[in-house]
Amino acid sequence: MGRLFGTDGARGIANTEISCELAMKIGRATAMVLSNGKNKRLKVLVGTDTRKSADMLSSAISAGLCSVGCDVLLLGVVPTPAVAFLVKEYSYDAGIMISASHNPCEYNGIKIFRSNGYKLPDAMEEEIEKIILDEILPPPLKVGAEVGSITSGKNAVKDYIKHIESTAVAHFYGMKIALDCSNGSASVTANELFRKLGAECTVIHCKPDGENINKNCGSTHIESLQEFVRENGFDLGFAFDGDADRLLCVDNEGALVDGDKIIAICAKHMKDEGRLNANTAVVTVMSNIGLFKYLEANNINCVKTQVGDRYVLEKMLECGYHIGGEQSGHVIFLDHATTGDGQVTAVQLLNVIRTTGKSLKELADEIEIFPQVLTNVKVSALGKLRLKEDPDINLAIEEAKKELGDDGRVLVRASGTEPLVRVMIEGKDKEQINRLAAQIAEVVRERLI
Numbered sequence: 049m050g051r052l053f054g055t056d057g058a059r060g061i062a063n064t065e066i067s068c069e070l071a072m073k074i075g076r077a078t079a080m081v082l083s084n085g086k087n088k089r090l091k092v093l094v095g096t097d098t099r100k101s102a103d104m105l106s107s108a109i110s111a112g113l114c115s116v117g118c119d120v121l122l123l124g125v126v127p128t129p130a131v132a133f134l135v136k137e138y139s140y141d142a143g144i145m146i147s148a149s150h151n152p153c154e155y156n157g158i159k160i161f162r163s164n165g166y167k168l169p170d171a172m173e174e175e176i177e178k179i180i181l182d183e184i185l186p187p188p189l190k191v192g193a194e195v196g197s198i199t200s201g202k203n204a205v206k207d208y209i210k211h212i213e214s215t216a217v218a219h220f221y222g223m224k225i226a227l228d229c230s231n232g233s234a235s236v237t238a239n240e241l242f243r244k245l246g247a248e249c250t251v252i253h254c255k256p257d258g259e260n261i262n263k264n265c266g267s268t269h270i271e272s273l274q275e276f277v278r279e280n281g282f283d284l285g286f287a288f289d290g291d292a293d294r295l296l297c298v299d300n301e302g303a304l305v306d307g308d309k310i311i312a313i314c315a316k317h318m319k320d321e322g323r324l325n326a327n328t329a330v331v332t333v334m335s336n337i338g339l340f341k342y343l344e345a346n347n348i349n350c351v352k353t354q355v356g357d358r359y360v361l362e363k364m365l366e367c368g369y370h371i372g373g374e375q376s377g378h379v380i381f382l383d384h385a386t387t388g389d390g391q392v393t394a395v396q397l398l399n400v401i402r403t404t405g406k407s408l409k410e411l412a413d414e415i416e417i418f419p420q421v422l423t424n425v426k427v428s429a430l431g432k433l434r435l436k437e438d439p440d441i442n443l444a445i446e447e448a449k450k451e452l453g454d455d456g457r458v459l460v461r462a463s464g465t466e467p468l469v470r471v472m473i474e475g476k477d478k479e480q481i482n483r484l485a486a487q488i489a490e491v492v493r494e495r496l497i
Contacts, residue, residue: 052181055356056356058074062099063104066156074158090142091120091141092113094145096126097148097291123201126233129389129391129392130205132165134207136165143161150267167387209237215395223247223401226251228267229292232289232291252276270298305412306376307376307377308339309412310379311331313397318371331372332374336420336474342414355374418475425492427493441488441492
């Protein structure tokens with residue numbers, strides 16, 4: 049994790065940590081790194097989610113790009129995976145998404161994709177950081193006819209929806225689906241997409257006002273959708289996050305179906321159809337023990353990476369695996385996308401339901417999930433850096449591991465996107481794991497102020 053870029057781009061409070069000046073510098077430095085010293089007029093896509101600060105930062109980064117001779121195509125409000133898809137589809141040199149994903153509206157961020165639709169590797173992000181923070185080799189500014197231009201994309205949403213439609217194996221007539229768009233990017237795509245595929249849809253939290261993105265809705269507040277599905281007799285519900293690269297689901301009884309269960313369901317179906325390359329799914333260390341046991345019982349290999357969808361993707365590309373993801377709902381289907389895509393994931397899950405004839409509840413109930421508690425502890429930026437070295441925290445972790453033995457596990461890690469330390473404990477006894485998580489969290493809180 050670098051000085052500007054975390055596990056999912058640069059992120060912070062808009063207009064302070066992520067300022068217009070920084071956005072402009074990132075635009076210039078990105079162009080410099082991607083051009084690799086060649087005098088090429090780069091073409092760059094820029095998309096945003098629905099935050100009030102999106103236009104401000106989009107304008108700043110576009111100005112930075114134009115000032116060094118790049119031509120910019122503004123996509124407007126789109127999901128993050130739409131930028132990843134369209135940069136390749138339109139043969140552009142880079143795509144930039146202005147979004148802080150699942151974070152509250154005061155945050156914003158900058159995610160950068162290469163021409164192949166994949167996020168920038170760590171090495172390229174480090175080059176950008178050096179140009180900006182070390183003030184070396186400032187990008188040469190253009191004048192006259194060499195200054196870049198800005199145009200608006202007219203068909204971005206339509207082209208992206210058409211792509212997702214193509215991943216469906218059949219229409220979904222007769223399915224009654226609730227869609228929670230989190231007042232974010234899915235608000236411009238989800239309703240049209242699933243209606244085109246034949247589903248009977250009802251949409252909630254689909255009226256973004258610049259401030260209500262992720263507010264008590266979407267994949268970070270699933271209880272809203274759970275209640276809505278239970279009370280209105282839906283077959284299932286889909287909840288997206290602010291930029292629609294995550295998906296969490298709810299079955300007809302309102303029970304949560306998270307990323308672990310989605311991966312398990314889809315990996316087994318791919319295996320049954322002979323489409324699971326190397327018979328392997330990639331997950332992170334945060335995935336539930338129940339997922340590991342389910343995959344093992346179905347003779348599916350499980351490869352674990354550190355937390356972050358970028359690391360899952362790196363392993364998938366390195367070894368040729370076709371499905372991977374995180375418990376949080378970032379799921380990557382490399383046959384259809386170059387990054388996590390909540391709407392692609394929803395369509396793949398509906399494909400399984402339609403093909404097998406089983407309900408989401410029947411499919412999800414095949415996977416036994418161990419009780420898990422995740423506690424987020426707010427810490428200082430400097431405190432987060434001391435996490436691994438603190439003796440008191442390490443002692444608390446070792447004592448918890450000793451008490452759990454082989455019937456559980458402890459994982460304490462710093463967030464890659466927020467000033468938080470995440471304490472995760474799994475075990476058979478929910479009361480025990482809650483107590484142990486609280487004990488570790490209190491030590492973290494005291495030590496990392």
